[in-house]
Amino acid sequence: MHVPDGFIDAPTSVAAGGVALVGVAACLRGARRELDERTAPLAGLVAAFVFSVQMLNFPVGAGTSGHLMGGALAAVLIGPWTGALAVSVVLGVQALLFADGGLSALGINIILMALITVLVGYTSFRLLMRVMPRRITSVPLAAGIAAFVSVPVAAAAFVGFYAIGGTSDVSIGAVASAMIGVHVLIGVGEGVITALTVGSVLAVRPDLVYGARDLLPKQQLELRRSSPEASS
Amino acid sequence: MSERSESTMDTAATTEPTASGPSRRTQLFVLGGLLVAVVLAGIVSFYASSDPDGLSKVSEDKGFAQSEKDHRLGDSPLADYSTKDVDNDRLSGGMAGVIGVGVTFVVAGGLTLLVRRRGQSSEASDDPAAAEAHRP
Numbered sequence: 001m002h003v004p005d006g007f008i009d010a011p012t013s014v015a016a017g018g019v020a021l022v023g024v025a026a027c028l029r030g031a032r033r034e035l036d037e038r039t040a041p042l043a044g045l046v047a048a049f050v051f052s053v054q055m056l057n058f059p060v061g062a063g064t065s066g067h068l069m070g071g072a073l074a075a076v077l078i079g080p081w082t083g084a085l086a087v088s089v090v091l092g093v094q095a096l097l098f099a100d101g102g103l104s105a106l107g108i109n110i111i112l113m114a115l116i117t118v119l120v121g122y123t124s125f126r127l128l129m130r131v132m133p134r135r136i137t138s139v140p141l142a143a144g145i146a147a148f149v150s151v152p153v154a155a156a157a158f159v160g161f162y163a164i165g166g167t168s169d170v171s172i173g174a175v176a177s178a179m180i181g182v183h184v185l186i187g188v189g190e191g192v193i194t195a196l197t198v199g200s201v202l203a204v205r206p207d208l209v210y211g212a213r214d215l216l217p218k219q220q221l222e223l224r225r226s227s228p229e230a231s232s
Numbered sequence: 233m234s235e236r237s238e239s240t241m242d243t244a245a246t247t248e249p250t251a252s253g254p255s256r257r258t259q260l261f262v263l264g265g266l267l268v269a270v271v272l273a274g275i276v277s278f279y280a281s282s283d284p285d286g287l288s289k290v291s292e293d294k295g296f297a298q299s300e301k302d303h304r305l306g307d308s309p310l311a312d313y314s315t316k317d318v319d320n321d322r323l324s325g326g327m328a329g330v331i332g333v334g335v336t337f338v339v340a341g342g343l344t345l346l347v348r349r350r351g352q353s354s355e356a357s358d359d360p361a362a363a364e365a366h367r368p
Contacts (some may be wrong), residue, residue: 001287004335031344032351040256040348044341045265051336052273055313055329057281064289065281082344089340093332099303099311110323158287175294182324205261 005102012165017107030081047086066186071117072147076211080122087114121150144195151187155179273329
């Protein structure tokens with residue numbers, strides 16, 4: 001869903017750039033508390049992995065494809081703040097090195113694919129974990145469902161941008177139903193990839209999965225009930 | 233390498249802010265993960281669907297595709313995930329993918345390292361005013 005230059009007008013893009021900048025700054029701040037012995041070595045890997053999987057467009061129906069966004073995946077693996085940073089780095093590299101995603105649309109793309117997917121994905125993940133059985137096997141399932149949800153929400157957010165600053169005179173309702181419709185399908189792929197990836201990491205190194213921490217035994221001095229403001 | 237820390241799940245004692253870096257097991261895990269990413273971006277990506285993605289397709293169907301402007305870096309050496317002057321499609325795309333994995337890993341990993349170092353120094357001083365002064 002990399003937004004190219006030209007779809008959204010300049011004022012909206014600039015404003016989005018400002019919001020994205022504030023968002024990334026907040027992530028830098030939040031990541032300081034999140035990064036520890038386990039998440040820190042993983043952050044670079046998660047970003048590199050999301051980059052590689054974003055190259056793997058899968059078909060969704062006639063003549064359309066989609067790819068992972070990775071916000072929910074990154075948040076579950078390394079924490080929401082660090083996860084949003086990692087995906088932002090991916091988007092920056094893609095725009096600057098691979099001409100994928102417009103330069104003036106970079107702010108929009110960071111908001112849609114890093115900040116919103118993490119916000120929606122991680123919040124959904126936490127809510128799901130609260131109602132699902134407290135088992136390690138719940139983690140990949142919850143992550144997959146959360147990732148699925150995050151994609152149409154990001155698509156809806158694009159429509160929001162388009163309603164504010166779209167450069168063509170087209171029906172917003174038609175864009176909305178088409179965008180959300182196709183991204184529900186893409187979301188299924190996102191969910192499957194996320195669940196499989198989280199499941200694979202859990203199988204090898206469960207201690208490295210941020211979202212599974214409070215399920216692992218034998219942890220002293222760790223937050224048992226993880227609310228974002230547990231420290232301070 | 234102390235065998236003792238093996239069985240513990242990183243208690244506070246082992247998360248001492250040191251420059252010793254991640255354990256050997258974790259290093260191996262990261263290396264293995266990178267290998268997977270390299271294979272996906274370098275080889276598997278060749279078989280990815282080349283149909284337009286959801287947004288491009290909607291922009292075509294709903295009639296705003298023409299408002300797209302050419303990318304200002306569209307002539308750069310790795311634009312559109314192909315390596316300039318490499319004619320073999322497989323090689324051209326694969327090289328671009330592997331370079332992308334490497335650059336992303338270094339940038340994200342480096343940023344993390346910087347953030348972590350700063351986080352530790354402001355935690356060490358444990359003074360809200362000092363932490364506040366670190367605000368970007």
